[in-house]
Amino acid sequence: MLPRTYDNQVCSVARALEAIGDRWTMLVIRDAFRGVSRFEDFQKRLGIARNVLADRLNRLVDEGILTKKAYQERPERFEYRLTEKGLDLFPVLMSLMKWGDRHAPDEAGPPLVVLHRGCGGEIDARLRCDRCGESITALNAEARQPVPSAG
């Protein structure tokens, strides 16, 4: 559990960040999407401290975002794989990536292109209206607050 929870925050964003909102977790998940599954590989690719990595992996397993399974006995060796809950973080990761591509670009250009398998098209991370299909941005969105105590 994170040392400081956001219990006072009645918001899905806060609850999501309680699960994945520290400095390393999202990068662990990113590497998991890239197919990394073993302790040593996470550690080498990220340069994260081993104790911190062990802690993050355990937490992600507790959260149901990763599963830990032995891929061989004698000697026992483990792999960490994304669950469905973890796989559902894909849009979060892609919108982060798109934002980084646009606003914090590397000189070498976008280092990773993600494509629609088979089709070969690129990912469009824009939000859509589920009624009219138009693109939704911060400028044409509005929040409907649930009525505080009138239900």
Added chain:
Amino acid sequence: MLPRTYDNQVCSVARALEAIGDRWTMLVIRDAFRGVSRFEDFQKRLGIARNVLADRLNRLVDEGILTKKAYQERPERFEYRLTEKGLDLFPVLMSLMKWGDRHAPDEAGPPLVVLHRGCGGEIDARLRCDRCGESITALNAEARQPVPSAG
């Protein structure tokens, strides 16, 4: 600047997380999207330590995600507003919210509904293929790695 940077990570996700990837920053941004703009209001709503809040706001201004502007002189008082770069984090926030709604739900159900202004439709945060328009998930996406040194 974050204490630990991800310099060894050639990835837009890592660069994005360098800007917004600590425990409070994304919640500050969420409140900014809700219209919060003053130091005292951020502090009261989030319960964040004042020194940490001051640090986060300064960092976000340095990053070009927020602007700081006096909304009155004598006494001088300031407001923090999202820049275009900050507004572009909207898809990140919405996909985090959708994930939280689905996988870390509050008993009271989704506490915040965001609508297409005028139309009234809800937000569809699924990723699309920019060629064929189909929905893209982790299962039908593939990464094309840039050729390492063959350019």
Added chain:
DNA sequence: CATCAGAGTTGCATGACGCAACCTAGAGCC
């Protein structure tokens, strides 16, 4: 003159993190 609001700053304690060393179980080799 006292009090209040907004926007911080300062000092101290605690907790998260980085780092290196160590541990364990089995495999391969000689």
Added chain:
DNA sequence: GGCTCTAGGTTGCGTCATGCAACTCTGATG
């Protein structure tokens, strides 16, 4: 039977980031 290697951690220690309360500063209000 000993040496070394790999995978997956754990332990101990030091430092840096964070939480918390108190304080500052400026001007308004009574």
